[in-house]
Amino acid sequence: MPEVELVIHTVPHEGEPPAIDGTELAPRRFVSVEAAKAAADELPVPDGWQRKESIRDVLTGLELFWRSDRVPGWQHA
Known part of the structure; x- marks a missing residue:
């Protein structure tokens, strides 16, 4: 099982952002896909x-899985 990283992509938003608008928050590494999910x-x-x-x-x-507010559940990339 490869080491994986979880990346949260953000959108422009008013107020104080958790990271720069329109980019990614810092990736977090995990030993498995299940742990990242x-x-x-x-x-x-x-x-x-x-x-x-x-x-x-x-x-x-390479992106292995993704999900968003518009598509329910984790999707295979």
Whole structure:
């Protein structure tokens, strides 16, 4: 199982952002896809900031799974 990273992509929003608008929050690394998915449900991201969550392979940078507010559940990339 490859080491993976969870990336939260943000959108422009009024107020103080958790990161620069329209970019990614700092990736967080996990030893498995399951651990990254579980953490995604627990991370404190204010409503309205999140556009998409991605789980990527650390070595290759390839997106393995993603989800967004518009598409329910995790999708295979």
